[in-house]
Amino acid sequence: MWIRLVAVNTLAGVMVAVMFMTVGGRRSFACELATSLIFSHTIGGLAGLVLPLVARRLVWDRGRRPWIVITLILLAIALVGCVLASLIVVGVGLVPAAALPGLLGTSLRVSTLITLAFGGGILAYEVTRARLEATTSELRAQEIERERAEKLAAEARLASLESRLHPHFLFNTLNAISALIPEDPARAEQLVEQLAALLRFSLDAGERHTVSLGDELAIVRAYLGIEQARLGDRLRCAIDVADGLAACEVPPLALHTVVQNSVKHVAAARSEPTEIRVRAEAHNGRLRLAVWDAGAWFPLDAVSPGHGLDTLRARLDVLYRGEGRLEVERLDGGKVVAISLPVRRGTSPRPTSDD
């Protein structure tokens, strides 16, 4: 930066000296060169201090007419620089004190022209460079953000399709329905309805950012109904929801992911009967959706990347910008996995038409 500035200043000084000599100077070339170098470095130094600041501001002030301001600034630089340089030239004895007014007059005219030409050029260059840098970093930030959002959305979509429409779950449920048809047709019918509700909700989930807690709980009940039919006595459930929370907005399938995790890794993994308790409550503006099971406690860090709970944590983080959390706590010899969110109520109730 400074090397470039010194080079430009020296070039301007030499040019002016050569110009004076060719026009027919009265003094020696060395003397003329020394004088013009003092002028160019003084004015150039000032410009070097001021112009980057101006350029940086100009990057953001698009649309207005900045060239009038720039010209005025350049003229001011030329004026201040000329006076300073003239005093220096007289001070070092290159020109007698009596010739000061003449020197000022000549130098002002020449310096103004050169400052405008060089200053304008340098400023244009600086502005372009700063704009380019700003645009590049902005683009990079946007790209990173977009990639992150896309990745999370893809992951969530994948996780929801894979786990809800998991072939293993689907075919086992169909097998259970086949078993029930001759024995308990009413229960078989109910199971078909529950499975259809779960599939429809999963397919729609990708399109929506939030659903009402009431809708989410309905789907959790349908899911638990299916799992109870499959696992028989091995799965007991208790759902406890505080009054007035049905309209709260929650991310679709978030609670379902936690419940499913408990069923898959605790209830279905044991031969003995186990219980799963779902609890929804609100305190101090925060909604807490908690699922208790008898499984071993673990810190969230121990969860492998890509695991359902890991994906859910990332989803909550993005959706609520750090205000949505997943917590694992010890309770009653088992563990609670809880989703904690700011309470947000839907503005209008969702229409319940069948279209």
Next chain:
Amino acid sequence: MARLRAFLVDDEPLALTRLARLLGATGRVDVVGRAGDAAQALAALGRVDADVVFLDIHMPGTSGLELAERLPRDLAIVFTTAYDQHALAAFETNAVDYLLKPIERKRVDRALDKVERLRADASRIDTTAMVGRLAAALRAAPAPFAERLPFRTREGIQLLDVRAVTHFIARDRLTHAVTSTGDHVVDLGLAELEAKLDPAKFLRIHRAALVNLDHVAEIQPWPGGRLLVRLKGAARSDLEVSRDRVRALKDRLGL
């Protein structure tokens, strides 16, 4: 031909119901027993005679594939599963066939054809081979998972209920069975215990430790990519999980 004696294993009661109904409808089979997990199946198969076992692959703890390894070689095995990438692994065991759920009637008939063909072949082979098979079958008779372990006391030999054992630990060339009330020296090594006990319950977490998963209260990360297992109960003892056993434990706990 005599009716086949079938034993059914599946952790979903409705799946058992449906399979029994499909088999009954063929008129070729007597269902001689059912079990909901590997431990029950091994215990029951020691008591009843069966020709064929219908075995679900996904069950809590010990999978159908693992159970198949413990069954006598002359017992025909037909795997049942909802959807699996395990088809190849299934045929590496002594599987005769593989049924996908929901099971189709005509596929059941085909599986029974295969079982009967196999048995017909077996009855035609010469006596030497037959004796060989018989000896192999006897050696590999199904042993149920141990429920009690003997240990020596000054008064004599006593029996210890394995459900009360929180973990086994190898120390000073001895194996200690630790319970909430104390510890007892048992005569078996950890590797022998691992083979005798229900793998659904007991998991080797370290060269020197075999833990009862029913007694695990929590998991903690531990330096060096290891884990720490904290046991339930007042003592809340900690056991180290060696690096090479971390994956197995996480898989078992669904992490």
